[in-house]
Amino acid sequence: MFLLDKKYYIKEITIKEFYEIQNKLMENNVHSKLDIISEFSNCPLYILRNLGREEFLDIWIDFLKNNLNLAETSTFYKTFSFNNITYEFIDLNKLTIGEFIDMDIINRDPQRYTKLHDMLAILYRPIDSEYDVEDAKKRADIFIDLPIKYSGKSIHYYFNYANMIMHNYKGLFDGELEDEDNLEPKHIRNIRNWYSTLISINEDPTRLEEVTKLSVNNFFNFLAYRKDKVTLEEEYLKNKNRNGNIN
Numbered sequence: 001m002f003l004l005d006k007k008y009y010i011k012e013i014t015i016k017e018f019y020e021i022q023n024k025l026m027e028n029n030v031h032s033k034l035d036i037i038s039e040f041s042n043c044p045l046y047i048l049r050n051l052g053r054e055e056f057l058d059i060w061i062d063f064l065k066n067n068l069n070l071a072e073t074s075t076f077y078k079t080f081s082f083n084n085i086t087y088e089f090i091d092l093n094k095l096t097i098g099e100f101i102d103m104d105i106i107n108r109d110p111q112r113y114t115k116l117h118d119m120l121a122i123l124y125r126p127i128d129s130e131y132d133v134e135d136a137k138k139r140a141d142i143f144i145d146l147p148i149k150y151s152g153k154s155i156h157y158y159f160n161y162a163n164m165i166m167h168n169y170k171g172l173f174d175g176e177l178e179d180e181d182n183l184e185p186k187h188i189r190n191i192r193n194w195y196s197t198l199i200s201i202n203e204d205p206t207r208l209e210e211v212t213k214l215s216v217n218n219f220f221n222f223l224a225y226r227k228d229k230v231t232l233e234e235e236y237l238k239n240k241n242r243n244g245n246i247n
Contacts, residue, residue, distance in 0.1 A: 010040050010041045014145050014148060015148050016144045021036055033060055037056075040067075068152070080124075087126060088125070092158070095215065097220075098212030099122055102133070103158065117146065118136075120143050120151055121136045123158055124154070165216055169224060172220060197223070
């Protein structure tokens with residue numbers, strides 16, 4: 001991105017640098033935005049300070065849109081190459097419950113805004129490769145230096161899909177994490193709840209990996225079936241008891 005008659009150029013921002021920008025903005029310093037533009041464009045601060053309010057505001061808005069990929073019309077990257085490896089966005093029609101849970105755990109973490117690289121390591125992987133937790137962790141270490149432009153639209157795209165899934169199975173999520181007497185942090189409780197759910201499908205902890213490879217729809221369909229089955233059985237027993245047919 002060029003500014004001030006193309007005398008200065010704002011380089012591509014990495015995810016790591018994006019976190020640094022967030023920290024600077026959280027300081028609530030009146031000069032934070034000036035410092036950020038100056039740092040990433042090498043434009044001297046005295047020049048930026050002499051700009052009119054509207055002129056600098058235009059530069060700042062363009063910076064957010066073009067360098068951080070935060071605009072509604074930002075680009076979605078189905079594939080990209082980084083360090084000589086081509087990565088591809090996952091096929092959401094084949095989303096596994098393991099991927100869904102891992103994304104949900106990160107999203108509920110209070111520090112989720114510093115975990116974009118972890119999310120992208122789940123959403124993107126080398127072409128024709130399967131999801132592997134350990135590989136994703138290694139990929140996250142690499143993706144910390146990935147240009148931030150790859151994150152905006154892809155993460156929004158994923159969570160639009162995930163929210164649709166949760167809406168379709170709304171009955172499974174009603175009332176979750178609502179125990180006010182439980183002082184355990186909600187994101188920790190969420191991890192524990194997911195683990196309990198996985199164990200309920202297969203009580204053998206050594207075979208949990210098999211469960212995490214189930215598709216999201218198959219997994220939630222089974223939970224919905226089981227919940228409906230329990231509800232019907234409870235209703236049957238209530239009616240039977242009401243009619244005095246229990247010995």
